[in-house]
Amino acid sequence: MELIDNVKDSIQSFIEENSKLTAAIIAIFLLLIVSGTAVLLLRGKTGTGGRSVKLPPETFTETEEFLKPEQVNLTEDYYFSRISPDNWSDAERERWFTPPDEQNMQELGKANDKIIDTILEAAP
Numbered sequence: 001m002e003l004i005d006n007v008k009d010s011i012q013s014f015i016e017e018n019s020k021l022t023a024a025i026i027a028i029f030l031l032l033i034v035s036g037t038a039v040l041l042l043r044g045k046t047g048t049g050g051r052s053v054k055l056p057p058e059t060f061t062e063t064e065e066f067l068k069p070e071q072v073n074l075t076e077d078y079y080f081s082r083i084s085p086d087n088w089s090d091a092e093r094e095r096w097f098t099p100p101d102e103q104n105m106q107e108l109g110k111a112n113d114k115i116i117d118t119i120l121e122a123a124p
Contacts, residue, residue, distance in 0.1 A: 015022045088096070100108075
């Protein structure tokens with residue numbers, strides 16, 4: 001009971017000492033309540049009332065004839081579709097494959113070691 005009385009006395013003394021600040025806080029609080037209530041009331045009147053608005057389905061109507069794009073010359077490395085062989089030829093291997101250097105192999109080994117350590121740490 002003393003705690004409630006102490007809190008009540010401290011609030012009363014704060015209000016008496018800072019009357020302008022207290023009045024400003026109360027005015028701001030009331031303004032927020034009134035504006036929030038007004039927004040909710042106005043929104044309820046102008047809104048759809050929780051119902052969804054259904055739009056009529058659109059149908060495509062062609063106004064002009066469809067123009068096919070001009071076919072550009074394709075480079076020899078570009079194909080629309082092709083059957084890829086199971087193995088590379090020697091020429092393709094020389095052209096596309098780059099062997100990794102020692103630094104890349106060390107970085108890959110370190111990354112793999114981190115993954116292994118994480119897995120082993122989680123094991124019971």
